[in-house]
Amino acid sequence: MVVGAGVVGAACAYYACLFGLDVTVVDRGPVAGGTTGAGEGNLLVSDKEPGPELQLALLSTQLWRDLPTSLPARVEYERKGGLVVASTEAGLAALRDFAAGQQRAGVEAAEVPADRLADLEPHLAHGLAGGFHYPQDAQVQPALAAAHLLRATALEGKEDGGDRGRLTLRLGEEVTAVLTGSGGAVRGVRTPRGDLRAPHVVNATGTWGGRLARLAGVELPVLPRRGFVLVTEPLPRVVRHKVYSADYVADVASGSAALQTSAVVEGTPAGPVLIGASRERVGFDPTLSVEVLRRLATQATRLFPALAEVRAIRAYAGFRPYLPDHLPAIGPDPRVPGLLHACGHEGAGIGLAPATGLLIAAMLTGREPPLDVTPFAPERFTGKADEKVRDT
Incomplete structure (x- = not known):
């Protein structure tokens, strides 16, 4: 059973x-x-x-x-790959070390220099230091x-x-x-x-x-760890991969109960763009937090400035099952x-x-x-x- x-x-x-x-x-x-x-x-x-x-x-x-x-x-399975980006050279160096360990463990990862990021994501913000492409990442x-x-x-x-x-x-x-x-x-x-x-x-x-x-x-x-997702109106494929900043990796590994937000942006086959991610331990409180949604929107538009003119049509919360x-x-x-x-x-x-x-x-x-x-x-x-x- x-x-x-x-x-x-x-x-x-x-x-x-x-x-x-x-x-x-x-x-x-x-x-x-x-x-x-x-x-x-x-x-x-x-x-x-x-x-x-x-x-x-x-x-x-x-x-x-x-x-x-x-x-x-x-189930809308899509092996679209992930793109992790860094805004500074120090952040890119940390991503490089992280990816090297993953590659030794069997992960496919390729460094993308700053001048080639637009090849993968044409609408990505300018001025980023570079990133890493992970072709094994997918979505359902x-x-x-x-x-x-x-x-x-x-x-x-x-x-x-x-x-x-x-x-x-x-x-x-x-x-x-x-x-x-x-x-x-x-x-x-x-x-x-x-x-x-x-x-x-x-x-x-x-x-x-x-x-x-x-x-x-x-x-x-x-324990429940609350998170919000912001959903935009349907769009042409503005975001091709799952794109997130280097801060997201640290947030996933953190055990802090405090609010953490880091930009995670991805398109869907149906058209809407999904924007996350937030984490906080507040029990099973489902109350909508305007402050969290504001942070997510701000961080997403820093990665994809074109989203600043796009309407958000809904938001929803969920509880991740957290173990220490x-x-x-x-x-x-x-x-x-x-x-x-x-x-x-x-x-x-x-x-x-x-x-x-x-x-x-x-x-x-x-x-x-x-x-x-x-x-x-x-x-x-x-x-x-x-x-x-x-x-x-």
Whole structure:
């Protein structure tokens, strides 16, 4: 059983069914009704330093390309590449050092001198020191990605007739308890409509991953990190790549609770330009911040002066599932046999979803994971809670 119908939960269900397991996905709301639906759809390697998360991102990059050919077209998959720019020579030198480490880890990155930036982005501001092009960066429409992963899972399970598992989707059912047997092992979940039995429960509830963990009697310190996205009116393709300033990399790695904003600008196949990114820890407060939107607009127009004459038609907020060490929790929780976690991806959940789903499916079926899962072990966080419901 997978709790959570966002893109991570959908990917867990997809690969688990592919490996022959029957899967029930349960969510208190609709598909992509939480963090996934408020995301930009980034599939990035450019913002990740060498280490476990980058290896997870590289695996996911390949998986996004290898998903059935019918899927990417429906989810607006676009391998448009990323462009990271620096305004000073010192900033460019820092980007150069950062890219060198990434290249040794398997990332494709090429330096772009100042006089060639316009070849990639004709509308980019003049006077920048240079940048780096990352051709592996891509984008999907996140809500479509979650929906079509689940749709493909359901259709393939029905039509294949072979070893694939079957999908059951239960939306609008909030999990109120995790059921365990006398030995403490998971036996399913409880919802207002009754008990759902399963030998394994996958916690793919994103920002609410800590809540579900507490229902199972363990602590997982997932916290919400609010961010806003500003959306322009539809335009001709003014922005060709995902373009962001060097400051964005530092903001992603920061653990500060204070407000941080750094320009991230990208076009979409439908025409609107998406402008981010902001980060702040304010709990689950969804209040619109005019100051944040003003900062985002100002920083975006510094990168693309032509946007100063463009209308912003809407803005929306979302909550990234933040864990203190900036790594997701992926895998079985030894404190509660049968409980697995697949949450805490912060702002990278869309991009990391396929690799996360593949790892979870491998662990559920006793297969060798394609990479070392030790850094993502949920038990690296300690603590115990009391909210466990015994299965009677």
